[in-house]
Amino acid sequence: MLINEISSLSEHTKPMQNKTDSDAKQPSASDTAAAKPKRSLREPRRSLAIGLLRAREAVMSHFRPILAAHDVTEQQWRVIRVLYEAGKLDATELADKASILAPSLTRMIRLLEERGFITKHKDEADGRRVLLQITPAGEGIVTEVMPESLKVYADIDARFGVQRVEQLLDMLEELASLKLENGSVGEE
Amino acid sequence: MLINEISSLSEHTKPMQNKTDSDAKQPSASDTAAAKPKRSLREPRRSLAIGLLRAREAVMSHFRPILAAHDVTEQQWRVIRVLYEAGKLDATELADKASILAPSLTRMIRLLEERGFITKHKDEADGRRVLLQITPAGEGIVTEVMPESLKVYADIDARFGVQRVEQLLDMLEELASLKLENGSVGEE
């Protein structure tokens, strides 16, 4: 029944010129109840996962040149920016705020420290934790890149509409906080 | 001056139930003219790039277990699904439809071919092109994974609202098609 609901939704799908060859055999809509919409597999709905991916790629394509000009990757920029905004953080907090996995962060810390953008030292209170902090050199990157970054966002605001950007951000936040059934994230 | 423009825009930001903790320190709106919003660097607006990243991560967290159960990665799933839907494609088309970079696709083709999910052969007409096609084994993956995938999307529809999902997809598409000034992508 859950799948039937899906197939009914697929009516929203635009015709889409069937460039493919086979499978034009739409069975008469007689069997609606027990119909296994196996056909719907070839005519998928738009995917949130891909939609988010493409949108993000489009947005990032405008930032990458700016970051590349300063020889920092997108992820390195996130780490630097978070440290700039939040001050001293331990690795877990930093990884969370910058949306970077712990193993990735470990590697990045090594490079960022070598390049003099951040400093690393153990927490006196808890020997397991590693405290990270931005350096003046790191702050320099921020003050150089941020204006360019804001310019791009201003451009997006102008083209897309400030209010709609805010609305989109709201929806994205809500989507990110959704708790579904087969969470699979909720261990137990 | 450009930054001032930005900071003025930030007034549109809605209060938004402060689920977060810190930063409730909105400076009084007294300093509007000559204020050097150096503070704005420390108090950034919400970022589209990060919002899209988090939302996507949240969505994918529900799909990854399904894919992992069938021993395919997210990207491999996209490739298989596109080939299933579109039939025979050359590498460039496939990379575009699956939102995967050409170098990545080249590597993936090798693995997917070894595992028997796709076949690869040169185009007779144009020796440069490589034509990819899904195999029955690959179709098997689709028929196994797709129902689970649809279930997750149905769950998202139920929680988020079908209409809002459609609205979100519309906005994402539009955002992805935005042409900004410093395009840096727009060759020509």
Place this chain on the structure above:
DNA sequence: TCTCATTGATTAACATGAGAATCACTCAAA
């Protein structure tokens, strides 16, 4: 026909994503 710019695909090198295993440290219970 030959040359050469173009196009499609691959390779190379480095950085990150993702999951599992391991190490180091902490803290509470025996």
Place this chain on the structure above:
DNA sequence: TTTGAGTGATTCTCATGTTAATCAATGAGA
């Protein structure tokens, strides 16, 4: 005090992202 479970970080391994360089094939023009 010692053990052992839990936590934070690191390491390992494989797959992909990203850019630049390279290779192979095509096609138009000299």
